[in-house]
Structure formats: structure tokens, C-alpha cells
Amino acid sequence: QKPSIKKINVNTASVYQVANLVYIQKSVAESIIEYRNVNNGILSLDELKNIEGFPYEKIDRIALYLSL
Secondary structure (H helix, E strand, O other), X not given: OOOOOOOEXXXXXXXXXXXXXXXXXXXXXXXXXXXXXHOOOOOOHHHHHHOOOOOHHHHHHHHHHEEO
């Protein structure tokens, strides 16, 4: 049995929680939180490509750990 992956909600997670995700550096996590606050939330994971430094080429892997 595969271990279940605990997803974090990108709209409510702390900088610390986001920074603990695979491929996400603390500076990028801070940018995600700032983007989320300015835009009243993130409606689609596609929006993450707007964040400078976000490793969008790894979105398929990162998305396994995120919810909206």
C-alpha cells in the first residue's frame, strides 16, 4: 500500500509549510504567500507560474502535495 500524501492548502498554508515542500525554497514560499494575499487567493495551480523562481517545470510533482 502506497503511503498517503498529506496535501497542504496553498491558500491557507504558512510560509514554513510551503517551504517544506519538495523543490520549494523559502524565498519562493514567501512569494507564493505574498501573491496569494495580493490576489485574494489562488484559484488554480497554474497561477504558480506567475511567481518568480517557482520551478514550474516540476509542477506535476509539486501538485501532488498541494490543494486549493
